Amino acid sequence: MAPFSGRSDRRTGPALASYRFSWRVFDVLEALAAQWPARAMGLVKWFLLLPALLIVGLLIFGLVVMADASFRVMDFRTYQLSEHYSTANYVRLWGWGAFWATLWRSLGAALLVTLICLVLAFPYAWALTRTPNRRLRRVLLVGLFLPFFVGQVVRAYGWLVILGYEGIVNKALAVFGLGPYRLLFSYPAVLFGLVQYMLPFAVLMLMPALAAIPEEIERAAASCGASPLRAVLRVILPMARPGLIAAALVVATLTLTDFAMPAILGGGTNDFLANLVHDQFFRTSNAGLGSAIALVLTFLGTTIAGLLLTRAGTQAFGLRGTS
Amino acid sequence: MASTVVAARGRAGETSAPAVEAQGLARRYGTVWAVHDASFRLERGQFLTILGPSGSGKSTLLKLIAGFERPDRGQLRLFGANMDGVPAHRRPIGMVFQRLALFPHMTAAGNIAFPLEMRRFDPREIPARVARFLKLVRLEGLGDRRPHELSGGQQQRVAIARALVFEPELLLLDEPLASLDVRLKEEMQLEFRRIQRELGVTTINVTHDQREALVLSDRVIVMARGRILQEGDPETVWRNPAHPFVARFLGVGTMLRGQAEPGPAIRIGDRLLPGRAPNPLTAPRPGQPAVAALRAERVRIGTTGALTENGTRLAARVADVVFEGERVLYELVVPELGEAQLRAVDLDPGSHARHRPGAEITVSWSPDDLLLFDASLDPGSDS
Numbered sequence: 148m149a150p151f152s153g154r155s156d157r158r159t160g161p162a163l164a165s166y167r168f169s170w171r172v173f174d175v176l177e178a179l180a181a182q183w184p185a186r187a188m189g190l191v192k193w194f195l196l197l198p199a200l201l202i203v204g205l206l207i208f209g210l211v212v213m214a215d216a217s218f219r220v221m222d223f224r225t226y227q228l229s230e231h232y233s234t235a236n237y238v239r240l241w242g243w244g245a246f247w248a249t250l251w252r253s254l255g256a257a258l259l260v261t262l263i264c265l266v267l268a269f270p271y272a273w274a275l276t277r278t279p280n281r282r283l284r285r286v287l288l289v290g291l292f293l294p295f296f297v298g299q300v301v302r303a304y305g306w307l308v309i310l311g312y313e314g315i316v317n318k319a320l321a322v323f324g325l326g327p328y329r330l331l332f333s334y335p336a337v338l339f340g341l342v343q344y345m346l347p348f349a350v351l352m353l354m355p356a357l358a359a360i361p362e363e364i365e366r367a368a369a370s371c372g373a374s375p376l377r378a379v380l381r382v383i384l385p386m387a388r389p390g391l392i393a394a395a396l397v398v399a400t401l402t403l404t405d406f407a408m409p410a411i412l413g414g415g416t417n418d419f420l421a422n423l424v425h426d427q428f429f430r431t432s433n434a435g436l437g438s439a440i441a442l443v444l445t446f447l448g449t450t451i452a453g454l455l456l457t458r459a460g461t462q463a464f465g466l467r468g469t470s
Numbered sequence: 471m472a473s474t475v476v477a478a479r480g481r482a483g484e485t486s487a488p489a490v491e492a493q494g495l496a497r498r499y500g501t502v503w504a505v506h507d508a509s510f511r512l513e514r515g516q517f518l519t520i521l522g523p524s525g526s527g528k529s530t531l532l533k534l535i536a537g538f539e540r541p542d543r544g545q546l547r548l549f550g551a552n553m554d555g556v557p558a559h560r561r562p563i564g565m566v567f568q569r570l571a572l573f574p575h576m577t578a579a580g581n582i583a584f585p586l587e588m589r590r591f592d593p594r595e596i597p598a599r600v601a602r603f604l605k606l607v608r609l610e611g612l613g614d615r616r617p618h619e620l621s622g623g624q625q626q627r628v629a630i631a632r633a634l635v636f637e638p639e640l641l642l643l644d645e646p647l648a649s650l651d652v653r654l655k656e657e658m659q660l661e662f663r664r665i666q667r668e669l670g671v672t673t674i675n676v677t678h679d680q681r682e683a684l685v686l687s688d689r690v691i692v693m694a695r696g697r698i699l700q701e702g703d704p705e706t707v708w709r710n711p712a713h714p715f716v717a718r719f720l721g722v723g724t725m726l727r728g729q730a731e732p733g734p735a736i737r738i739g740d741r742l743l744p745g746r747a748p749n750p751l752t753a754p755r756p757g758q759p760a761v762a763a764l765r766a767e768r769v770r771i772g773t774t775g776a777l778t779e780n781g782t783r784l785a786a787r788v789a790d791v792v793f794e795g796e797r798v799l800y801e802l803v804v805p806e807l808g809e810a811q812l813r814a815v816d817l818d819p820g821s822h823a824r825h826r827p828g829a830e831i832t833v834s835w836s837p838d839d840l841l842l843f844d845a846s847l848d849p850g851s852d853s
Contacts, residue, residue: 361571363569363571364571364573366536366571367565367567367572367573367632368584369538369559370536370559370564370565370633371559371632372560372585373559374557374559374588375559377588378559381584382573386575388575
């Protein structure tokens, strides 16, 4: 950097009239950078990381506060958490049937939604990365990003209008003398909403992995005698594994911790753990118990993420190394 | 799948149909014909090289044969069987790809076993066969390595073994040597030749490297702009290029422009140079513009030696001397031909001290070496 500092460039450079404005800006920036002591160059990367580290640090601080609260019991006469520590909140969760039902419901949804999303996202991502048709690619891309313009809550309310007791689907069925059916406020309705919400994430995570598989590989599989189906099973899917793991990680953790879909499409009948946490904090005002549930939820999410990442390594995100 | 291969093999045994018969094959991308009216035959056991610059349609022609592309027109028969509507994975073809396309998640042995599994070989037979082909490509003991743990040359060998392990009727090579350095390239060329002869498999190789085409092939097809310009054995194509483009592509150093005269001959300025038209279809008509191709190594330098009958002898000025190791290349200017540029090589490097830039020398050649073409066919020096 130093031997080619801005000022010397300027002297030997072309006539001043053709000296671009952006070059001047960089001359100034580089002159300022040259003042930075060379010994401190190693610190630069930490400075650049600082904002992100602060945010993650705050998150960890919050977790510590919650962990602390989860070991204190709420006194409902004073609405203060107890001074002393106890495991009472966790003991209570252990024996609480509704908590276990909610936990299994959340975990089951994470598993099912992940599987369904991977199955549905794969052909979509494949078509998007392989089609030679520019118009089709554009349509698929718009279809992919359109849901992001509509928030999760708005979309959930949209499903109310469509699937509700007096919604569009039941009105259409009524024409044939059928129904009305109760389509909402059920586990399938929540799963349906979640799949619809998570699908774009899965496609986005899969796309780079599929785009990285050269077309020649498909041809090679064919020339080896593999039918298209067997080429996908034996060659394409194994090569797309990092993308599949990354997609599974994102969809599973987002589903496990989801709040809006079970709240709106479940209507209180199909709560997830996040809804339980919300109820404890804002309905029962039991910050201790709420913190305990939140910690269990965090533990489950990190365990799933840890398992998936140790199975795949950080290559799942195209990173170096295997740890 | 396997039944198709066996069936094709069965037919191959019964009849003596040629390995490849292409009739009027054509493929269009948008409004451009990538391959136009390609017809050729290839006999069993032969090694054919399709030679051409990038964009000549040679890779598209290979894709049509492999079944990765469908022809818009024409018909392809492999070993007598019509390939219309036969998908790539049901053709009796093994292929080595330009970037090899090894499966990175499988070991070398896994890659080689893959076609056997896909083509439903007896599972008990697979390990022995994989071992036999690892040996054939000299990779014994490296079967459990992943592709990224192998050197470039070793990866090449895995790709060859994978393409040959199921003993295909036809082997296709899509410029697999293009990215190698010269030494490894020459080594792998000899390797291809050895294996091809050992197994006797009919082979089609695509390349833009004329040297590779001459070294490896029994037959050569030269393509340009989607058309087959010439087909023949390497020596014929080298000695008698049928088209000025073929002459240029096969490294003819000098192209002289003038007017065709009966004889045949070409008139440049006041000088009449007798020559030879290698192909009546591309011969110039008297009175029309003509172009004459002259190989640098056919030009004799100096006044020594008797002039062949009807030969040409001219005075020339040395413009540049390039020492190329085993030979010396002279860039010459011939005043009598309107300051035309001429290339000549001297295979005795010791002599290059004799002629320095600016020196006046004499050059001569036999009329057999001056190849005459219709000038309207010549694409010009840019291609």
